[in-house]
Amino acid sequence: MFKLFSYLKSYPKMVVLAPLLMLLEVAMDLLQPRLIAMVVDQGIATGDLSLIMRIGLTMIGVAIIGMMAGVGCTIASSIASEGFAADLRTDLYRKVQSFSFANLDRFKTASLITRLTNDVLQVKNIVYMALRIVIRAPFMCIGGIIMAVLINARLALSLVVAIPLLVLALSIAIARGFPLFAIVQQKLDRVNEVIRENLSGVRVVKAFVRADFEKTRFAQANQELIEITVKASRMVALVLPIILLILNLSIVAVLWFGGIQINQGNMQVGQLIAFINYLTQILTSLLMVAFILMAVSRAKASADRINEVLESEVDIKDRTGADSSSITEGELRFENVSFRYQGAKGEPVLKNISFEAKPGETVAIIGATGAGKSTLINLIPRLYEPTAGRILIDGKDIKDLKLNTLRKSISVVLQESLLFSGSIYDNLKLGNQDASPEEVSQAARVAQADYFITSFPEGYQTQLGQKGVNLSGGQKQRLAIARALLKKSKILILDDSTSAVDVGTEARIQRGLRELMKQCTMIVIAQRISTVHQADKILVLDDGKIVAQGSSTELLKSCKIYQDIYTSQLGKGVI
């Protein structure tokens, strides 16, 4: 938590100013009871009306100074805390941008989003509060004690009883209530989970006619949530009455002992009134401290989550003195590459992979789910780092190339096509900012996307919703392909990126690609034989190993797995 406070150092003036101004405001507040006592004991007692008026005016002056200090403090702490949040967010975002896929896997998208949005807000609120109240409360408390002692030290002994009692009551409430609220959060998460599942899975629930089952499931989660909420809230509801009781009882005690002292002539009535005021201030400021402590410990979880991101090691970085020359040929070679996911045990995902792809060649990869096809291609743009062996492009180890240039010269179309909100045109131009409208529509034509884009009333300017929600899977895939084509790179990788496109369209895309990418190295992952059979080389991947490689005709003769796949899709008669 406190580590994050270092983000405040860009706002040194504000950070110093805010508490100082708060100090001034508190000092002014603390003066008020004293002045009231003066009115009662000196003004009224002596019948000096002009003194009363003078003190009254002083009080107004004091109040105005206090207000100005308060306003200044608000401004300073707002600037500092909002700046803090913005800087922290920027750093987090920067960090996430530098993450490798392995880093991203570890954090999960949803959790990263929460960290960047909600968690930052939580911590910001604490900083804002800290700059104002954390300073204010102790000042008020200590100042109040000093003033109380100054008025009457013996009466101040009442504080020795009241403060520990209050602290005890608060600590018990916090110690008991806190774990309860943690459980409330868990139960709430559970309720939300059931709801989320029912929203996303509505077709499944309906198809299996499980409404009643789901209602029971939900009722259980709901019931558990309510029970614990009631318990926790009732625990917290106990706090305020108890604190008020302690406060009020101490006032009674002060009245009693103060009365005795006044009677003995050791104290004046005005002083007693002032003392009661200070007592109230001390105890309420203690209460504030308690609430802040609660808020801080709640925000601590957020701070921890933020720190986890900021401190995580980025595992793929440019090597010092990395080669920034661009890739000219696109010749790709795997040499005994093995790979295992970070922290995973057991067999590696890829074992001893070696193959070669020459410029202009198409290499297809085929194999079972989980055989390691996607993992293999993720290694080429260094999204993951091989555990052993090396990958060479144009004869250079990719570890020696600058990440930026490496990725700029490789186009990858992922299995899941991710689009951004904005126009179709902007989405396509993500591939190449400098592409001309002609180039954009040419790429769209090759990807068989042009005809459906132009069928939209707004054509290329059609706005896409978040992640392209208003397109079908096949349409999204075709846009993703067009986007990758615009990148004009030497190596094109397609990871099962036509799975949602019907076979006829796919065939047309393939023909176009072959035409357009004559000089490029193409790596294609596919499930369909029709997609891969014309490749120059087919790699058959099984359980992380290349079990066979060669042309379709060769593999039909020699590879049992390939024969199986072939016949399953095209029928026995074909061979």
Next chain:
Amino acid sequence: MFRPSSGHQGGSPRGLGGRGHMFKGPLPKTKDRKATLLRLWDYLKEQKLLLSWVFMLVVLSSVFGLAGPLLIGQAIDNYIIPGDFKGLLLIAIIMGVVYLLNALFSWLQSYIMIGVAQKTVYKMRTDLFSKIQTLPVSFFDRNPHGELMSRLTNDLENVSNTLNTSITQIMASLLMVVGTISVMLWLSPTLTLVCVMIIPAILLTTKKIAGFTRKYFAEQQQALGELNGFIEENISGQRVVKLFAREEKSIDQFAKYNGKLKKISQRAQVLAGLIHPLFNVLNNIIFALLVGVGGWLVLKELITIGIIASFINYLKQFFRPLSQLANQFNLLQSAIAGAERVFAVMDEKPEQDQPGNRTGPDRIRGEVALQHVSFGYQKETPVLKDISLRVKPGQTIALVGPTGAGKTTIVNLLTRFYEIDTGSILIDGQDIRSFSRNSLRSCLGIVLQDTYLFSDTVRENIRYGRLTATDQEVEAAARIANAEQFIKRLPQGYDTVLSDDGGNLSQGQRQLLTIARAVLADPAILILDEATSSVDTRTELQIQEAMLSLMQGRTSFVIAHRLSTIKNADLILVINDGEIIEQGSHQELLTRQGFYYELYNSQFTVNESA
């Protein structure tokens, strides 16, 4: 999940972009607010008895709260100044009792109110969830899930918090303000007038500031929404950002949103923060006036010192509830807005069965007929046009055609996820609209294009197909679907808990599980919607065997790209642009040399080279 968008392909994409706007209206009007409050009251009034207890306790604790400062003044004037210790002891004891009762009553009222509030929220949540179960699929397609989620969680939470504290607080604060003013008036009308003079100033400042802050907070909310939207989209698409080496550009864009939010938030925060010092200064000025005027009055012997002491305490009591009231009203407003959004969902039109058609088709033979069926997601753009077909029990039907031709739409209609516009669908000669939806769906087995798994164990996920199935039956189904192999390799086997919609499984594995689920359901009619498209070919070979035995004796509709599936089908329906343009067996269609023939040749060009 089948995206309705695939069915919308021919239609206007803008219409789809406009999804989710149905809820976004202007802020609720006062009249609606009243109606919302009345509906909330409908929920609350079931616990009228407890609520009246709460009310009584609030009144009692307020009365005792008011008595405190009065007694302080009395103690000073009547006992401390004259030095009457017997009297002082008595009044001290009275004060002790009063404070004790005050604490007790205020604790009791929150104790009861918490129970009342949570019971109410429980009921609202249950009602809302039950309601959601009755809503048609089109509702969920129309509204973004994030938005609905927020209604079910944030908005209800809002209502819950408000019920928990705001109602009693508002009552208590109002009572306190009114009570304090009355007692003050009784003690000294002149001094009260001095204190009350400042109230218009307070109201004016609060109103002015509140007006500004509302505006700035709305702007802030907007900027925050934009930033969150950007973050969500870009972090989800992080892999693309990396692949296109666009990190720097993305950081620049982020900085723009972030900077905007920072500037607006600073302004909003400053304004909101002003309220406190302003209240404070008004408070302190009143103190000055109080002692000034009060001192003068004491000198004139119109009031006593004790009254000044009481006044100082009352003023403190007066300001706290006043600022609390302002706070609580803001909370209440947002809770009402929340409740309104909750009620909006409750008012949605549910899927309704025609009365008297509760019972479903028992012992289905599986004869399915479509008669002149037409349908469009939007009235203007028909997706299916005058479709007619007849399927005999046990037949396998392959639906073939380009993306967006309307294949998934047929599935949507068979399951009555959507209602046909004209024509009719018959099962065993009976219109499916004459069955209740539940009984209709009970006899259909559906494997959807997008798998959906629940965060539960693998075992329970499969059991979803038939809740009464034994563990042995579940495992048998998994074996038939060829899922057992990978399940056994999972850390806890069948008892492995799936998280995040089965995020810890591969797409193929998830599909195997949904197939196992359908196997367990043992339906009379089977619908497979491209379910095998991303299972690898070897696994699929195994699945196909299982599927073939599953399809035995059942009417099956299959949307598949596999030639072998298509070839094995009894009937191939070639759908293009919402119409059945060809139907027949593989051989028949080939000899016809039409659309299918072309499709076949473009798909399986491999034949020529092989």
